[in-house]
Amino acid sequence: MSLPLADYFAHASNVLLLISYSVRDILWLRWFAVAAAFIVMPYYLAQPTILWPPVMWGTVFAIINLYQIARIYAERRPVVLSADEQRLYDLAFRVLRPREFLAFVMLGEWRTAQPGEVILKQGETTASISIAIEGSAQICRDGQVLGALAPGHVIGLALALTGTPSLIEGRFAERGRYMRWPALDVRAFTDSRPELRAKLQSLVNQDLALKVGRMVAREIE
Known part of the structure; x- marks a missing residue:
């Protein structure tokens, strides 16, 4: 049939x-x-x-x-990054997929720093997170230079998230280029993206471990 x-x-x-x-x-x-x-x-x-x-x-x-x-x-289209974005990605965000990184970058703004520009003020709270791609930032306390942060280090994250006053001052020792994110925008963005939040937290942990390691090395010297 x-x-x-x-x-x-x-x-x-x-x-x-x-x-x-x-x-x-x-x-x-x-x-x-x-x-x-x-x-x-x-x-x-x-x-x-x-x-x-x-x-x-x-x-x-x-x-x-x-x-x-x-x-x-x-x-799935290829992501095209600008020269500054590619530099920032290579320095600090390789754990993110390019499209995730691009969405995160769109929250912030690019800034050009002049020598002596302050990005952290001692005794004051900060509402932003910064990462430099050019120029080193000096870390000072009561006018004494404690060290320097090379491009790629996260500046002000813990302070921005906790709202506590900074115990140190951070300023550019030379002309620099950096990205700055408002902390409230970062929190709102990551709250709806737990996977991305976990990746960013791992970046913060790595950055903190590097800073602690360098402090220990200076103490030993």
């Missing part, structure tokens, strides 16, 4: 759905789902009474999947 032609469309659609459940790439899963939705349409339209509800809902699901496919392609 041969099957009606329309039945073959229904079987083909379900085969594509089975294949979509076996793929790991979400992009291919959505493409198979779209193909299955459209291939089954002739089956619904060929019935003695056209089955409009499944036609309508199949079209809706296909449109949603096509929209998500477009978003995936947009997200």
Whole structure:
């Protein structure tokens, strides 16, 4: 007994759905789902009474999947960074994916520092986080220079997050270039992105470990 032609469309659609459940790439899963939705349409339209509800809902699901496919392609486009952004990424943010990094950078602003410009004031709170890509920053207390931070170090993060006054002063010893983020914007941005927050926390821990290691080395010397 041969099957009606329309039945073959229904079987083909379900085969594509089975294949979509076996793929790991979400992009291919959505493409198979779209193909299955459209291939089954002739089956619904060929019935003695056209089955409009499944036609309508199949079209809706296909449109949603096509929209998500477009978003995936947009997200997978190569990320092009400016020279300053590439420098900052190489210095401090290699743990992030380029697109994550670009979204984070858009929260901040680029600043050009002149020699002697203060980015941390002793005895005052700070509401921003800074990372230099050019120029070293001197760390001072009561006018005495304690050391210097090379480009790539996080400046003011713990103070910005806790709201405590700074025990030290930070100022550029030479002309520099740095990125500054408002702490409130960083918190709001990372609160909805726990994975990104964890990555940034790991960067902070690494930066703190490097600073402590250098302090210990100076004490030993």
